[in-house]
Amino acid sequence: MPRFFRKSEKKAGSPPGLQIETRAALGTGSDICVLSYSKDSLETYYPPDIDAALPLIQKEKTTWIQVTGIHDHFAFSRMGELFNIHTLTLEDMVNPAHPPKFEDFDNYYYVTLKQLAFDPRNHEISENQVSLAVMDNLVIFVQDKPSPCLRAVEKRLEAGRGNIRTAGPGYLAYALIDAVVDQSFDVVGQIVETVESVERDMLENLNPDHLEQIHRLKREVIFFNKQLRPVRGALLSLIKSESPLVPDATIRFYADILDHVNHILDAVSSLQEILSSMLDFYMSAQGNRMNEVMATLTIISTIFIPLSFLAGIYGMNFKFMPELEWQWGYFALLGGMAAIGGAMVVYFKKKGWF
Template sequence: MAIKQSRAATEMVRSRHPRTGTISGRAKTGLAPGTMLFVGERKRERARIDIFDYCSESVREEHDVDVQTCFDFCVDDDSVTWINVNGVHDVALVESLGMHFGLHPMTLEDLVNTSQRPKVEEFPSYLFIAMKMMDFNEISHTVDIENVSLILGRNVVLSFLEDDGDVFDSVRERLRRCKGRVRHMKADYLAFALMDTVVDHYFLAIEQIGDYIEAIDDKILEDPRESDIQEIHYLKRDVLTLRKAAWPCREVISSIEKGDSSVLNPDTRVYWRDLYDHCIQVIDMVETYRDILGGMHDTYLSSLSNRMNEVMKTLTIISSIFIPLTFIAGVYGMNFEYMPELRWRLGYQGALAMMLLIGVSLVIYFRRKRWL
């Protein structure tokens, strides 16, 4: 065991990013299955544990507690305990919780791997659920992604996040104020409420991306610039990130709804079906915006081409007007000795009048042809 830990520490140091402290998946190369090694970016100094313990009559809330306090809570079968861990980089803490709640070594390995694909795994006494939590940053116009792992037991839900920021404040308020069904239902409904909140924020992120796409589309039609292509490229990556997070969720929720795990109650299956429908709507919206972004590149090229055509049209019309005027000026600029017009008293005025007449006639002609 000491050799494995030493090797894991060595690989972790080799694979750590020199500036961000991010540990890549290459650090796990060659390690035995079930070896706990944090993979991802460390986003906080130390881990933090918050607890909600509730039933239909009361709720108890504790913040920034130690591991032993978590063990003291999960003793009453009549109440539901929600243990939220912020900071999965603390491998020792995750391992302590896993040993107490009887989590499989493969589950512990997945808990500290923030690059995990959304999935669900069924074990005799619990369900392991991995999802991606997302938020659209309206300042940088990028999608912020964070891994969320849930452990659903008989009367306990464990949630593991990378950082303090999450989307579960609405669930906390419902627990505090006894709003909705969450205080009257079992732990599986709490897990549903957490997952439903994550999916709802997919809608919010997609709507914000949609507003930004509309703004870029209007900008392209009015004044296309080279920087717009780069913005479209970034938006394509953001939508692709959303797709990678939302698409596997459909399989996750479907597996939960159709599963027969002992920690799932028949009364909550209707809620899982509703969550499945929401996930399908998210996927449809993502695919729609993918198609729109695919067409925006063509729109940019078309707008740029139309703008170039308008410029060339204007220049061509100006050239067409000045060609006959240049011809007249060239003829009378040859200065031959025997040119009778050179001796006319009103020859200069007559040449200007003819040039003006030709120019005005061409402008009127172009307008009637709707070229101007």
């Protein structure tokens, strides 16, 4: 449940914006990487702090600042001072539970997303908070944990092909958002494979473990939908924004990302229906199995009713019973019981009751 609803760490009545609480002394400081590039060059730096990153920004180049780690609030407060980032934006950057959204400010626009990954061993989705502040010639990318999708964008910069070196920060922001959303495609694919595997196992050998697997997968699909659905609203707001930092040339690319998100959400809806059908199948199969067991027990009980009747009669302790002194009485009674039981079995078999 904590993944679906996280209690805010902010105290009631506290002022809005970033609250200065550093945890760097506990080893949770932020790592910084700066990539400065133009059409003909690409330089990578690893400054010790955000102040050291400021001189690396050049007007004739596009700069991409990667900040990994969101718990050093002093560092984020300083970043807000250096780059004129609103305190409410800084608050959202350091809040790992904040849902995806888009906000437009005077000198930048801000996008926060959730990068998702699926662990097929325990059928659980993990999330990683990522945020972008896009400025005139600068993109600040903040992530809670190292993101593997960044490497794909870095490789494109290193190759120097296409528009990424020349199209400015707006296109870089598009490439980063696209990489994060594409990661969701992989997650959906892994969930689909897991669901299909569970479905095949259910058809071959239904067992109680399948109920737990279905419920776990349903919970993860709901969690996935909760994290991805707000991305659609954020992208729509970005596309409709009139910010000069969102070039017209990149809007159609953002529309393509929106199409990807809609496609993923359709797949998620289908997964929810499939899992509901699997749950119905499991409950129906269990009900049918229980009916079969009850039918078998009922037939057995029905067969033994007349046999119990005969045994009850000859189990009475009356002295004068004609058959008690008969030499073949015992064997005749057992034979009669066998004949009655056999006749009932044949009758039930012809009726198709078992």
